[in-house]
Amino acid sequence: MNRLLVPGRNCWRIDQADRVSFLIDGENYFRALHSAIAHARHCIQILAWDIDSRIELIRGAEDKTCPTRLGELLNYAIKKNPALRVFILNWDYSLFFAASREFLPNYKFELNTHWRLRFCMDNIHPWGGSHHQKVVVIDDTVAFSGGLDITRGRWDTQEHCPDDPRRDNGFYKMMRPYHDVQMAVSGPAAAALGALVRRRFSRATRHRIRQSDSNSVPWPTELIADMTDVPVAIIRTEPAYLHYPEVREVEALYLDAIAAACRLIYIENQYFTAGRIARALAARLEEPDGPEIVLLLPLETDGWLSQSTMDVLRKNLIRDLRQADRHGRLAVYYPHIEGSDQAINLHAKILIIDDELVRVGSANLNNRSMWLDSECDLAVEAAGESRIKISIANIRNRLLGEHLGVSTLQVARATESNQSFIASIEALRGQLRTLNPLPSSPVSDTDSLVSSAELVDPEKPVSPDRLMAQFVREEERPTARRRIGWWAGLLLAALALSFAWRWTPLNEWLNIEALTAAMTWLKDAPLSPLIIIAVYLIGSAVAFPVTMLIIVTILTFDTWPGVFYAFVGTALGALGSYGLGYLINADTVRRLAGRKLHKLKRRLERHGLLTIIVIRIIPIAPFTIVNMVAGASHIRLHEFMIGTIIGMAPGIIIISLFTDRVIESIQSPDAVNLATLAAIIAVILSAIFFLNRWLKRRTENEWNSMPNA
Numbered sequence: 001m002n003r004l005l006v007p008g009r010n011c012w013r014i015d016q017a018d019r020v021s022f023l024i025d026g027e028n029y030f031r032a033l034h035s036a037i038a039h040a041r042h043c044i045q046i047l048a049w050d051i052d053s054r055i056e057l058i059r060g061a062e063d064k065t066c067p068t069r070l071g072e073l074l075n076y077a078i079k080k081n082p083a084l085r086v087f088i089l090n091w092d093y094s095l096f097f098a099a100s101r102e103f104l105p106n107y108k109f110e111l112n113t114h115w116r117l118r119f120c121m122d123n124i125h126p127w128g129g130s131h132h133q134k135v136v137v138i139d140d141t142v143a144f145s146g147g148l149d150i151t152r153g154r155w156d157t158q159e160h161c162p163d164d165p166r167r168d169n170g171f172y173k174m175m176r177p178y179h180d181v182q183m184a185v186s187g188p189a190a191a192a193l194g195a196l197v198r199r200r201f202s203r204a205t206r207h208r209i210r211q212s213d214s215n216s217v218p219w220p221t222e223l224i225a226d227m228t229d230v231p232v233a234i235i236r237t238e239p240a241y242l243h244y245p246e247v248r249e250v251e252a253l254y255l256d257a258i259a260a261a262c263r264l265i266y267i268e269n270q271y272f273t274a275g276r277i278a279r280a281l282a283a284r285l286e287e288p289d290g291p292e293i294v295l296l297l298p299l300e301t302d303g304w305l306s307q308s309t310m311d312v313l314r315k316n317l318i319r320d321l322r323q324a325d326r327h328g329r330l331a332v333y334y335p336h337i338e339g340s341d342q343a344i345n346l347h348a349k350i351l352i353i354d355d356e357l358v359r360v361g362s363a364n365l366n367n368r369s370m371w372l373d374s375e376c377d378l379a380v381e382a383a384g385e386s387r388i389k390i391s392i393a394n395i396r397n398r399l400l401g402e403h404l405g406v407s408t409l410q411v412a413r414a415t416e417s418n419q420s421f422i423a424s425i426e427a428l429r430g431q432l433r434t435l436n437p438l439p440s441s442p443v444s445d446t447d448s449l450v451s452s453a454e455l456v457d458p459e460k461p462v463s464p465d466r467l468m469a470q471f472v473r474e475e476e477r478p479t480a481r482r483r484i485g486w487w488a489g490l491l492l493a494a495l496a497l498s499f500a501w502r503w504t505p506l507n508e509w510l511n512i513e514a515l516t517a518a519m520t521w522l523k524d525a526p527l528s529p530l531i532i533i534a535v536y537l538i539g540s541a542v543a544f545p546v547t548m549l550i551i552v553t554i555l556t557f558d559t560w561p562g563v564f565y566a567f568v569g570t571a572l573g574a575l576g577s578y579g580l581g582y583l584i585n586a587d588t589v590r591r592l593a594g595r596k597l598h599k600l601k602r603r604l605e606r607h608g609l610l611t612i613i614v615i616r617i618i619p620i621a622p623f624t625i626v627n628m629v630a631g632a633s634h635i636r637l638h639e640f641m642i643g644t645i646i647g648m649a650p651g652i653i654i655i656s657l658f659t660d661r662v663i664e665s666i667q668s669p670d671a672v673n674l675a676t677l678a679a680i681i682a683v684i685l686s687a688i689f690f691l692n693r694w695l696k697r698r699t700e701n702e703w704n705s706m707p708n709a
Helices: 026-038 070-080 095-100 105-111 188-205 249-260 275-286 304-324 367-371 386-404 408-417 421-428 447-451 464-471 480-503 512-523 528-541 546-556 559-583 586-593 595-606 608-617 623-632 637-667 671-705
Strands: 013-024 043-048 085-091 117-122 135-138 142-146 181-186 227-238 264-269 292-296 330-337 349-353 357-361 375-381 433-437
Touching: 013 026, 013 188, 013 386, 026 070, 026 135, 026 142, 043 188, 070 085, 070 117, 085 188, 117 188, 135 188, 142 188, 142 357, 142 375, 181 188, 181 357, 188 227, 188 375, 227 249, 227 367, 227 386, 249 275, 249 349, 249 357, 249 367, 249 375, 275 292, 275 304, 275 367, 292 421, 304 330, 330 421, 349 386, 357 386, 375 386, 386 408, 386 421, 386 433, 408 421, 528 546, 528 559, 546 559, 546 637, 559 623, 559 637
Parallel strands: 043 085, 085 117, 264 292, 292 330
Antiparallel strands: 013 181, 013 227, 043 135, 135 142, 142 181, 227 375, 264 349, 330 433, 349 357, 357 375
16 A cells, blocks of 8 residues: 555645554543643643533542643643643634533633633634634643544543433533544644644634743653554645635545555544545445445434434435445444433544554544535554554454444454454444444435535535525525615615604603603612613613613612612623624624624724723714624623723713713703813813724734734
């Protein structure tokens, strides 16, 4: 077998690893990760599709000398070592995933942890794409990469006991058994993964992370290396976006590896919907002396939506493979536990070619992992070295031993005594934990619709027009005239509402006197503080002028209670609309806010606290819109809240001190009242001027020097 891994073609780079270990299932990975984090000296870098601060890395009755929850452990490591910094880059997920993720991770990782931990959300990707890499790098000397995120539902033992209570972390329902694999590497290969993380962090945040110069090797003492002194390749998918070029090494290596296989193609994967990969496998099956192909897939994917879409695409591709299997060299299995109604969630992404190549990573066998999502796989090639070939065979036997409920030695003996690898699996099947053939299911009436929809598993970003074309016939789409008419009607309705507000009795219900009377009535209510705060929350949600609410609050109550209620109500109202913007896709907020606020969004991302302070004093946009843009920009929650309180303080205090004069200036604009109002405006404009100058100097200094993060 010729050398398969070629940098620039099917991998990014190849670097030597002092040690390599294959961590099968979450228990082994999380324990090793816990040890590495606890011994970190300089820098911890994490790339994640999902991450949860509440995850218990070590479970059961083990000796716990330091915290086991991820957030607490990171805090512990930072406080123990003054030189340690932590950088976490998490996918800026869509609203669709919000229910299954930790609420407000910015708050959990930023405000609840040490200031030397920086948590950022990454939204530098095409529409419909995601950042799917799962990488942790410790001191640039030890790194982990594979299919496991540090989040809910990933922890499990290799026994996959159906009712293991340790899978219940206390804050979500019992998860079903879960199988996945992560690779650990040390030495130059770990430093190379550190470079990958730094590049992506810089792309997403415009901040650089210094490379660690640590001589420490926080390799977990209990972690036995499966290989030593071997070259490790890094394989990526990166979609074309902005000025960043497309990278499709994941697909290239799959196609090259399938074409190069002589005896066996062994695949474990969560999905199987990539048409090019399926066609390459079918071509090998049609050869009279081609390799055997063993596919291990979940019985069904996770969630009803995936089952009704991705599983349909998978069924069609497997049907095509079975039709191409003229020589009986294809076997498709799913892991099964006898007597259990919980199917194992096979989430791994593994490829083993003969005894020559082993590949573990984040990339699924679906189209989006080949084109649209960012991915990171690691691969080791034997290149004729017998010691590496033996290690690759042993890893495959360990995986099969777990699935079949037998020992690694039993698998090795079976494969030695059978010329057919599939025959070896068949001879070992039948234990309580085993591999069952994936059943064929009949074609339903909806299969053809799903298989043709680009939304299910897109190869490239799907524009709204192409998305509409998938589901709405051209003759049923609204014409340009109808769309223009709809927008014109909406504009006329808004103008009519504004006219009514200004010139009809509606104005009597929404003026200061009417609102003051309503607030006075509420003042003596038993739950008046909660009602007032609710008014601020509702007002913020519907973009009601917050300044009017502040004035009414201070007019209704005595000075200091009014100031207190105004501060609390404003802060909670800001938090509510911030949360709404956080959950809504950033592009949606930008469309709501308008193009002019794009500059504000970029400034918020770079100077969250200072920008919030300034725009609270300078009313450049409505209160609610600013909050939503801030939430969509994913600036740190504590910066947003501190900036809001500081920025709103001058206005609230001025209103509290000069309320009568302000109201009188509006109602009776004589010289004295106008002079007082002019003085108030002068104070605000002075604050605007000096804060703008300060912010401008800070911005120029940052971009000129670009300090290391």
